[in-house]
Amino acid sequence: MRILPVFSWIVVLWIAKVFLLSLPYKFTLHPDTQHIFGMIGAWMQGILGDSIGTWFANYGSYAVGFVELVTSVILLLPVVFWLLKKVKLLQCAPSRSLLHALGGLMASGVMGGAAFFHLFTPLGIEVIHEGQSDGGSLFYAAVSILILGFVLFVANYRDYKSKITQ
DSSP states (O other): OTHHHHHHHHHHHHHHHHHHHHHHHHHTTOHHHHHHHHHHHHHHHHHHOHHHHHHHHHHHHHHHHHHHHHHHHHHHHHHHHHHHHHTTSOSOOOOHHHHHHHHHHHHHHHHHHHHHHHHHSTTOSSOEETTEEOTTHHHHHHHHHHHHHHHHHHHHHHHHHHHHTO
């Protein structure tokens, strides 16, 4: 199972890169972010009512960004714990496999929502804003994290369970 930690860290770095690099867009309400969350919010108004749709249009980027930030922290915590153990400031910590399983499940969940909104709302697979297309890059990144996050969860949860039952 030596390949599992290497695979896990590659997936974690991809997820954290995508999530963390998108935070400035989400937290500063970049025009592209306003377009995406505004379009989904308008769609939600017709399905779930004005108040939920308006809330999502105005605050959805903050909520999603917060979940992505927390997910990234959980996925990267094993590095922090390892460093703290090395300098003798920490004696025990949650296992890498447990944190990667939890973070993988969280990443998969949030990107499942993103994939849903791309597929079933007017947003579409290819986001077009002010005549510019993203070529589907947001959708494909979401799907890759949806799948890889779930694989990360399953593989690391199985690894974690096998270690605690020994």
